[in-house]
Amino acid sequence: MFFLCAAGPGIPLAAAVEVMPSGIVCCDEFKIRLAMTEEALARIMAKAEPARQGGEQAGDYLSAQSYEKIKKHLPPAGNPGQLLAFLREALQRPAPDADIREFQTLVGHFVMGMTLEIGGTFQDEFDRASVCRVKMEKLLAELAKSPRPDRETLERALAQADLPERELRRIRARAKKWKSPPAGSPPLIEFSALKKNITGRAAGPDLWFVFELAERYRPRFAFLDEFLENYRRLAADFREAAHRLNERLTFIGQ
16 A cells, blocks of 8 residues: 655655665665656656657556556546646545556555665665775774784784775775766766776666666756765765875885
């Protein structure tokens, strides 16, 4: 069963009554849900009036089923504004029959699924980078325990930080060759450059879809900007820790 709540003028949000914590903290999950509600309605409208919406768009099972449940209730074709207003109202009002109720449920499933896809992807990338930074900070803390650190001290510190020496060499090299993304880079290009600086790997093609969807709703729901801001901050912290680590290891002859 799903409830619907308004979040801004005329913008509905379909969400589960009971939702397990998603663990998405790198950006505002609520904004992702709002954006994906709009995406669900856009896909349903494309099925209702494909010619007016630019032809059949990439579909999915839930949107197709949502359209099947609502189509006999739709107003006459030809007025996109009226159609969108009707769909929003259908999400917000108590369901008058089983079809509308199932429509609300299916849209809710779509919203939650896409929210977890986008938010989970962002959070996973943020967590991977955070692990790299935390290991460096732990290594620095271990090295600081010894007034005269030496090779043996470094080996013990690496073990405590769960950081293989080969990865330490890679981190040091990346820190020395840090490449800032060009000013004004598209979000995916900027993220890919920062990710490579931290992890040694650029963004893969599987991230294109997530960033494309996030950018589509960026003007109204800026969760992508929130993610990038947090990732930039993390990258800056990583770079600073790597710089301190390089200085420390140079001091002990490594």
